[in-house]
Amino acid sequence: MKAAELFGKQVLVLGLGKTGLSVLRYLHRNNVTPQIIDSREHPPGLADAQELFPQAQIDCREATVEDTLAADVIILSPGIDRRTTAVALAIDAGVPVLGDIELFAAAVTCPVVAVTGSNGKSTVTRLVEHMGKNSGKRIVAAGNIGEPALDVLAFEPPADGIILELSSFQLESTSHLKLACAALLNISADHLDRYQDEREYASAKHRIFANAKQWVLNREEQQSWPQLPVNEKRVITFGKDAHPRHYGVAGSGSEKAITLAEQPLIDVRKLLLQGEHNLLNIQAAFALANGLGIDSKHAARQALSFVGLPHRCQLVGEYKGIRFINDSKATNIGAAEAAIRGLRPLTEGRLIVIAGGDAKGADFRLMQSALEYVDVLITLGKDGERLAEQHHHATYVESLAVAVQQAADMAHQGDVVLLAPACASYDMFNGFEDRGEQFKKLVEAYYGKN
Structure with a gap:
C-alpha cells in the first residue's frame, strides 16, 4: 500500500x-x-x-x-x-x-534481496553488506538487523541495493515484496510460543518467495523447501558438497574451497569466519550478492576480511590452550546444533557446552543427535534442568558465573568451552547480547584479565 x-x-x-x-x-x-x-x-x-x-x-x-x-x-x-x-x-x-515491510515494498525503487531462516540470517545479511563495500555500490543492511527498512528509504545518497533480514513475524504481514533474490537458510523449531506447530512457522518463512525472481535454498535441508511448484531456472542451491550448477564445497580436511559450478571461489583456509556451518552461510551470501549485481570475484575478496558478528561463534579468548567461544545468539535448538556440529571438527580435546534459558516451548529431544558430539554439558536457566536430562554427563547450575567457573576448572589444553544456549535469554538476562557480554567478562575475570 x-x-x-x-x-x-x-x-x-x-x-x-x-x-x-x-x-x-x-x-x-x-x-x-x-x-x-x-x-x-x-x-x-x-x-x-x-x-x-x-x-x-x-x-x-x-x-x-x-x-x-x-x-x-x-x-x-x-x-x-x-x-x-x-x-x-x-x-x-x-x-x-x-507490517513495515509491506509499506517498504510499495515505496522502494532500488534492487532488494532478502534472507530468512531460523539461524544464520544476521551473519548472511552483514556478510552481503560487507561484500558490497568498495564495489561501487552502496549496499545497505536493513529489516530485522541494521536500519529499519522504512528509514532506508530516506537515505541520502540513496542506497543502490538493500539486503533485508526478515523474521517470520515480519513476513506474516508482508504480501507484495518484490525481490531480486530470496534465501531460506534453514528451518528448525523456534517461536513455538507463537506458532501452533513447525508447519505454521515454516509457512510464515516461505512467504519470502511469493514475489522473488530467484530462490536460494539449502540442499542439506530439502525438507524445509516450500511446498510450491519449483521452476529450476529460478532456483540456486547451496550445500556441503560440490554441485555441477550450484554453490557447494569441494575438497576435504584443510584443503577445502567454496565453489560455484565446481569452480573454486574462495579458499576456506583463508576465511576468518569460523565453523563448518558458516560455509553454508557464505554460499548463500554469494548468491544474494550476485542478486544485487556484485561481481563474484569482488565478493570473494571481501569475504576474506569478514570477521563475523558479536555473540555468533565469537572467539572470546584462548587461555592456556583452552578456547572460549561465545554463541549467545544461539537462542534456539537449531542454532545451538549448528554451533556444536560446526566446532566439533575444529576441537582437538573435549567440547564443553554451556546451555539453557527459556526454551519457548521447544522439545529438547530434538537436540539429542547434536549432544552426542558434546563431552560435558553445563545447563542453567528456566529450562536448564529439562535440558540436562538429555545428556549423560550434564550438570545443572544456578548461574552463568558458576557455569563458567566449572567449565574453566575442568578444561585442559585443546578443549573448547562453548556458550550455545539453545534458549532465549530473558529469564536471566536483558537479551542475548547481555548474556554474551557477561560470559566474556566472566571468562576474562577467571583468568585475571581486566
Whole structure:
C-alpha cells in the first residue's frame, strides 16, 4: 500500500519501539497522522512519537476491538501476534493489517534481496553488506538487523541495493515484496510460543518467495523447501558438497574451497569466519550478492576480511590452550546444533557446552543427535534442568558465573568451552547480547584479565 493511499484514512499504528518509530517517521514524511497504541505503560520511543505527532492520539494501553474495527488500516509491529482478538476480528472484518515491510515494498525503487531462516540470517545479511563495500555500490543492511527498512528509504545518497533480514513475524504481514533474490537458510523449531506447530512457522518463512525472481535454498535441508511448484531456472542451491550448477564445497580436511559450478571461489583456509556451518552461510551470501549485481570475484575478496558478528561463534579468548567461544545468539535448538556440529571438527580435546534459558516451548529431544558430539554439558536457566536430562554427563547450575567457573576448572589444553544456549535469554538476562557480554567478562575475570 502506497503512502498516498493512506492519506485521509484512519491509520492505527500498534506498537512503538524501533520498528514502530520507523513507521511513524515514514508517515510523518508523507503527511499522514495516525492513532498510536502501545500496550506498555512506558513504551520505548514514546517521547519521539509525541515529538513527531504532538496532536496525535497516543494511548499506552491494550488495543480494543473498538479501536481496531474503527481503523481503515492497521500497521502492526512484528512483535504483536495477528491472532490477538482485537487484530484477528479486524482482519475478519476486512481491515487491511500491514507490517513495515509491506509499506517498504510499495515505496522502494532500488534492487532488494532478502534472507530468512531460523539461524544464520544476521551473519548472511552483514556478510552481503560487507561484500558490497568498495564495489561501487552502496549496499545497505536493513529489516530485522541494521536500519529499519522504512528509514532506508530516506537515505541520502540513496542506497543502490538493500539486503533485508526478515523474521517470520515480519513476513506474516508482508504480501507484495518484490525481490531480486530470496534465501531460506534453514528451518528448525523456534517461536513455538507463537506458532501452533513447525508447519505454521515454516509457512510464515516461505512467504519470502511469493514475489522473488530467484530462490536460494539449502540442499542439506530439502525438507524445509516450500511446498510450491519449483521452476529450476529460478532456483540456486547451496550445500556441503560440490554441485555441477550450484554453490557447494569441494575438497576435504584443510584443503577445502567454496565453489560455484565446481569452480573454486574462495579458499576456506583463508576465511576468518569460523565453523563448518558458516560455509553454508557464505554460499548463500554469494548468491544474494550476485542478486544485487556484485561481481563474484569482488565478493570473494571481501569475504576474506569478514570477521563475523558479536555473540555468533565469537572467539572470546584462548587461555592456556583452552578456547572460549561465545554463541549467545544461539537462542534456539537449531542454532545451538549448528554451533556444536560446526566446532566439533575444529576441537582437538573435549567440547564443553554451556546451555539453557527459556526454551519457548521447544522439545529438547530434538537436540539429542547434536549432544552426542558434546563431552560435558553445563545447563542453567528456566529450562536448564529439562535440558540436562538429555545428556549423560550434564550438570545443572544456578548461574552463568558458576557455569563458567566449572567449565574453566575442568578444561585442559585443546578443549573448547562453548556458550550455545539453545534458549532465549530473558529469564536471566536483558537479551542475548547481555548474556554474551557477561560470559566474556566472566571468562576474562577467571583468568585475571581486566
